[in-house]
Amino acid sequence: MNNAQIAAKFEMLADLLEFQGANSFRIRAYRNAARTIESLSQQISDILNDTSQKLTDFEGIGKDLAEKCQVLVETGKLPQLEDLQKKIPPSVLAMLRIPGLGPKKAAVIYKELGISTLEGLREACQDEKIRALKGFGAKTEQTILSGIDLAATADQRVYWAKADKLVQRLREHLESAKGIEKLTFAGSYRRGKETVGDIDILTVAESSNEAMDRLGEFPDLEEVIARGDTKMSIRLASNMQVDLRVVPAKSYGAAMQYFTGSKEHNVKVRGIAKQRGLKINEYGVFRVNDDGSETYVAGETEEDVYAALDLPCFPPELRENRDEFKLVETGLPKLITVEDIVGDMHMHTDATDGLNTLEEMIEAGIAKGYQYIAITDHSKRVSMANGLNAERLLEQWKTIDKLRNKYDGKIQILKGLECDILEQGGMDLPDEVLEQGDWIIASVHYGQGQPKQQITDRIVGALENPNVCIIAHPTGRLINRREPYEVDLDAVFQCAKENKKFVELNANPARLDLNDVYCHAAKGQGIPIGINSDGHKIEGLDVIRYGIMQARRAGLTKEDVVNTRSWDDIRKLLGRV
DNA sequence: GCCGTTTTCGGCCCGACTGTTTTCAGTCG
Structure with a gap:
């Protein structure tokens, strides 16, 4: 059972407890733990097997929840959850997605009328049975009725x-x-x-x-x-x-702080304020006097608000209550910006599935003010994209040789390739071809459903190939559309580190792969991260800024990123000079 | 259920808006 699944079990348990009217802090404890588990870069099962670590060392996981994690990893089930599910049909939880209908009201509907499905609820509304319940009225009934259809799509982000x-x-x-x-x-x-x-x-x-x-x-x-x-x-x-x-001008900073969140970050900030005899809300920071009255201390700007608590003004991207409060002692990182990027090292041309010609992409790179770009079309296995065989690839590289003269002094053009990692393992084109290029990206496009060991072996194998520089979109996830493959990223990172290789943060807004948590973990291992557009047309190069946003959330600085450096420096990182 | 430089017990963030109420509970963020 992986972390996402364990977190989902705890969330489900929290939902059911809430429905039951359990202690709200107990419910919060389950939700906090679920969040912590989701943001772990290591698998719970690995931590349990590692005698040098304890689950209870992680914030929000105490003795009880650590035991429940162990039970889940060992049996895949949680007796407490199964008991609750017997008492409350899971379908009632769908009711909680109706705007304006929370656990208390939903529980009344379930207990008083025995309704457990959205369809049953719709009928009860139409029969005007809901308005008869204590605490309900015609208005609430109407809100519920019009919210039922919304419930299906409500939590789409x-x-x-x-x-x-x-x-x-x-x-x-x-x-x-x-x-x-x-x-x-x-x-x-x-x-x-x-x-x-x-x-x-x-x-x-x-x-x-x-x-x-x-x-x-x-x-x-x-x-x-x-x-x-x-x-x-x-x-x-x-x-x-x-x-x-x-809000009033004198509260603008406090409101910005408050409404930027995250909720978890703010809970922590409030706790810190409280320890100092201060109170913070969306109107400002207030000193609580002995007679109970309150004196306004700050609120006009966010800097003022944090300063009143002796805290630095955290960049919004870091406000998740992950480790930003611990970073305060050593100083917050100077987060990377779009201006730090000096080249784009993953893009396609009309030789494969891109829309623009080689020269058009080069001109686009110049227009961006880049020092260099890498042309990285697909290899032959990706037939759907008209991937390049050895002959076509070498032909393209010859053309690049010629264009280097034409664009001399304007931009460096790297001979690259996005080489497919074959299903059975190994690279799609032979080493004697790859070694003639400057920048070989390896990536998985097929066999994404393979078991963990197999897909991990493929990626690790690619990283061990001396011609490969970087793994593109290392988990293959597509946000809202496709789950990541079952790859063991710890093993991938370990291998990348040993072989002086890089990992990619693909800036395509549907990918953003690696995600913030794993980028942070890669940084922790000292593995340089390449932020690339994977552009398939000129405008496609613009997505870099989405990648930068994600990188900032991971706490990355200019120094953590590959393509903030000159091509010469990148070659040094790869140990090639 | 978690947590601890006042604490191993007793806290755990706090305000706006709505609907159903005659002063407040529930929901939301």
Whole structure:
């Protein structure tokens, strides 16, 4: 049983306990543990087998949950969870996804009416049975009814890149309103998470009514969910929820801090404030006086808010309560920026499945101001993409030789290849061909469903090939679409380290592979990470910034990344000079 | 259920909005 599966069991247990009305802190403990487990770069099973480590060393995992992890790893089951599932049909949990219907109300519906499915709930609403329950009314019944269809799609999160397009439109729309003095998009969008579930907007405005009216005029609006004096929530036709908060200028920084999150980061910050006799909320930092009154200490800027707690202003990407508070002692890392990138080392041309010619891609690289690019078309196994055989590849490299004269002094053009790692293991093209290139990427495209050992052996084998420089998209995951393959990344990292090889952070917004947790782990091992576009057309080169966002979440600095260096320095890293 | 430089017990973040209430519980973020 892997970490994701263990975390899912704990989440399920938390859901069921919540439904039962259990102690809320106990429920939180399960959820915290699930989060911790999901962000571990090592498998729980490996930690259990390693006598030098204890599960209880990890935050949020105590004696009890460590034992439950062990039971899950050994048996794949959790007796406590199975007992609960016997009492509560899993289908009732679907009710919790209906906006406005939480565990308390759902429990009443289940207990009083015996309803356990969304269909049963729909019928009860239509028969006006829900409004008869204590604490319910006609309005609640209507909310539930119209929320049932939403429940199916409610927790769909969109790629950050897609959220960004929406944010730009919202920004333009709101900025044209009169009296909006400040405007920030907070939440997971600001933290640069790979996916975004809703949009949080924060403003300082002369009139909150005008700001809200303006949001109400947004063309994609489907419904206004709530609107009060300072807060408004709307749902767009795409089902995306947008929340707007209007705050006073002296609270703007505090509100930014508060609404940027993450929730877990803020819980920690609040705890630190409390230890110091301070209170922090979206309006500011306050000193709690002996008589119970409160004095405003800070709140105008985020820097002020953190400074009031003797904390540095954490970059939003680090605010996950992973290890950012521990980093304070040694100083926060200076996170990488788009400007640090001096080359792109993974792209395709129309020789295979790209849309633009070799020269067009080179010109695009020059337009980006890069020192170098690597042309890395597919190898022959990827027949669907018209992959290159030895003859066509060598022909392309000859052309590059000629183009190097033409573009001398403007950009370095590396002879590269994205060479397929074959299903049975081994590289798609022979070593005597590969060794004539500058930059060989190895990647898996076929046999993604193979067992862990087999697929790991293939990747490790590729890294041991002296011609290979880097593993592209090492887990193969596609966000929201395809799970990662069952690769043992510990073994991959170990091998990369021993052989002075690199791993890729593929910047395509659907891949972002490696993810933040594994990039952080690779950095910890001292393995350089290449952030590449995998562009299949000129505009495809623009995705680098999504990769940078992910890299920042992993705490990467310029020094951790391959293509912030000159090509000569990269060759040194590879031990080739 | 977790955690500890006041603590091994008694805390565990906190405010806005809605609906159903006559002062508050539930939900959400």
